[in-house]
Amino acid sequence: MTGDAADPDGRDGPDESGRGAAGPTDPIWLRLAAADLDPEAHALVVAALHGDAELEAALRGEPAVEAPPVPPRSQYRPRRAYLRRVRVRGFRGIGREAVLDLRPGPGLTVVIGRNGSGKSSLAEAAEVALTGRSQRWEGMQTAWRDGWRNLHDGERTEASVELVLAGDRESTEVTRVWTGSSVRSAEGAVTRPGRSPEPLSTLGWDDDLRRYRPFLSYAEVGRTIEGRASELYDMLSALIGLTGLASAERRLARACRELSRRARRPGKELPELVAALREAAPGNQRAEAALAALEGPDIDLERVAGLAKADPVDPEELIVLRRTRRLAVPEESTASDVIDELRGAALELAMVAGTKSARAHGVIDLLRRALEHHAQHSADARCPVCGADDALGPDWAARAVAEIGALESTASGAEAAYARAEEAREKARVLLAPPPEWVPRDSELGRAWAEWSAGSSRSDLVELADHVVRAGRRLRGAAQIARVEAAHRLSEISEPTEGWALLADRLALWVERARDAEFAQDVRGPAERARAWLVQAARELRNERLRPLASQAEMVWRRLRQERHIDLGALRLIGSGLQRRVAVDVTLDGAESAETSPGVLSQGEMHALALAVCLPRTLAKGNPFGFLIVDDPVQAMDGPTVEGLADVLAQVGRHRQLVVFTHDTRLTSALRRLQLPATIRTITRTPNSEVFVR
Structure with missing residues (x-):
């Protein structure tokens, strides 16, 4: 097994891992520059590599920039870091402060102790100090995950890691202190030589901690092979620096699915729309026209859109229509009451006509009118009827009043008839x-109503009654027609639940989606070509970058397998999205197998395979962490495999700092028996959670 060929001492040097490869020299951009892609597909690949917003803009037809998605970062990686000390207090199984001192630099250190001695607490404390989380806790129940504070000494919970960065004599200390009840309440800080505490982000390790993870627990090893197929895929993608490429693939895949959905949507909705139009078509010219347009061999969207538009309506017209629909005119029953009253009053007048009582009533009426005229024009004594001068003077007025008084008793017989007649006229008016x-005055309703109201000037009771009958019949007919027409018109322009407007809205929406489908169909071709190119280019690039790791994994496997007749071949990243996984080529007893499966390997062999896949990441170029903490790697291994593991760990220890926690004495025995270079430490724990490392 070989270490990092470049930069053996971990000082600053060129980064060949692609850490700063988002610029024009990144392999994916070089491949894209040489690709035989049409301009539309090329622009979509560029946009997908940029991000979601850029791809959405490109899909809308907006110009796409050709520059790389982010400015090129520094071509020099951070200095390599090694562990000098791990200090833990009040965390998990550790009460009083426990300290693990280490020699910073390459080498293998094995910390051995029985179960419950505090090994995993030390390993997890170092992980949490740097990352704020532990992968072993993920997915566990809340009650277990949050039971992190030690019961014997939990007043202050703290974990710190002292690191030595290449080129420094003094340590850089990363400290995390818990201030609340939640395991996620820890606050972290870093103190570098000669500087005040700073946020952990100033180390610039956020991406590297996810990508290279200098921690490897038994649970993580198990998930690598037995967990979801995508987990190993994502781990290796991050390790070879192509997570951004995977994101671009997912963006284009989502875009293609969405374009396909948009292109198919109008066709799926059309049968239901046609059925609704067919139901409304009888008597509705626009529905009939829309139906004919949609059922033709070629759909003219402009024509359909024109049919979908509601007629422009004047707000005043809309008010008139709504009032007309609710219009009330005198009902026939109401008019009949007035007619009966008019005719009854006319008959009663006819009965008193020619009588002394009627004559007396007429004289009284005439005299009263004359008195009203005299009161209004007292200075003018001339009679307006005969023209005689001084006829209407004060003496005349006195005589007229006296005569009215004398005639009232005679006129009383006709008074009731005349009062009834006047009351009937008032009701008619x-x-x-x-x-x-x-x-509207020029409408049939307006003309009928004008004729109706003109009758109010009539005084003859019989003529007035005949007018109410004749004009009322015409008015009610005109009003009924106007109400029906107004309701029909309103159903077309303003009442979607009853008429055309609802269908017009649906038709307009369908036209909008049909136009969008045409656009989506035009863009779909370039998008599919862009996706196909990116998937193929990404597959080739992944396997190209994965090849050195696969070679390292194959060497690890050869040492771990011992006498087993299982050869590990190439590792390949295949599939995408939910189908992404890692294919492992194997040869079993000389017979080639397409890919490994859990049924081919034993539990111990699967564990060894997981270690073979995970261990090489610590040797990857560009990894700023010169150390790897491994917790319980021996489980489920038989004796020969443990010896192979001892050999592998010693080999890795020549290039990196390995800190291995284990309860299995077979590992330390194998190291001694094989005389492999290693520092062996012992960890113990007292009943009061005091942990000592010797």
């Missing part, structure tokens, strides 16, 4: 009210 101002 109220009934014959003029039309509202909003009724």
Whole structure:
């Protein structure tokens, strides 16, 4: 097994891992520059590599920039870091402060102790100090995950890691202190030589901690092979620096699915729309026209859009239509009451006509009118009827009043008939009210109503009754027609639940989606070509970058397998999205197998395979962490495999700092028996959670 060929001492040097490869020299951009892609597909690949917003803009047809998605970062990686000390207090199984001192630099250190001695607590404390989380806790129940504070000494919970960065004599200390009840309440800080505490982000390790993870627990090893197929895929993608490429693939895949959905949507909705139009077509010219347009061999979207537009409506017209629909005119029963009253009053007048009582009533009426005229024009004594001068003076007025008094008893017999007649006329005048101002005068309703109200000037009771009958019949007919027409018109323009407007809205929406489908179909071709190119280029690039790791994994496997007749071949990243996984080529007893499966390997062999895949990441170029903490790697291994593991760990220890926690004495025995270079430490724990490392 070989270490990092470049930069063996971990000082600053060129980064060949692609850490700063988002610029024009990144392999994916070089491949894209040489690709035989049409301009539309090329622009979509560029946009997908940029991000979601850029791809959405490109899909809308907006110009796409050709520059790389982010400015090129520094071509020099951070200095390599080694562990000098791990200090833990009040965390998990550790009460009082426990310290693990280490020699910073390459080498293998094995910390051995029985179960419950505090090994995993030390390993997890170092992980949490740097990352704020532990992968072993992920997915566990809340009660277990949050039971992190030690019961014997939990007043202050703290974990710190002292690191030595290449080129420094003094340590850089990363400290995390818990201030609340939640395991996620820890606050972290870093103190570098000669500087005040700073946020952990100033180390610039956020991406590297996810990508290279200098921690490897038994649980993580198990998930690598037995967990979801995508987990190993994602781990290796991050390790070879191509997570951004995977994101671009997912963006284009989502875009293609969405374009396909948009292109198919109008066709799926059309049968239901046609059925609704067919139901409404009888008597509805626009529905019939829309139906004919949609059922033709070629759909003219412009024509359909024109049919979908509601007629422009004047707001005042809309008011008139709504009022007309609710219009009330004198009902026939109401008019009949007035007619009966008019005719009854006319008959009663006819009965008193020619009698002394009627004559006396007429004289009284005439005298009263004359008195009213005299009161209004007292200075003018001339009679307006005969023209005689001084005929209407004060003496005349006195005589007229006296005569009225004398005639009243005679006129009383006809008074009731005349009062009834006047009351009937008043009822008729109220009934014959003029039309509202909003009724159009030139409409049939307006003309009928004008004729109706003109009858209010009539005084003859019989003629007035005949007018109410004749004009009322015409008015009610015109009003009924106007109400029906107004309701029909409103159903077309303003009441979607009853008429065309609902269908017009649906038709307009369908036209909008049909136009969008045409656009989506035009863009779909370039998008599919862009996706196909990116998938193929990404597959080739992944396997190209994965090849050195696969070679390292194959060497690890050869040492771990011992006498087993299982050869590990190439590792390949295949599939995408939910189908992404890692294919492992194997040869079993000389017979080639397409890919490994859990049924081919034993539990110990699967564990060894997981270690073979995970261990090489610590040797990857560009990894700023010169150390790897491994917790319980021996489980489920038989004796020969443990010896192979001892050999592998010693080999890795020549190039990196390995800190291995284990309870299995077979590992330390194998190291001694094989005389492999290693520092062996012992960890113990007292009943009061005091942990000592010797």
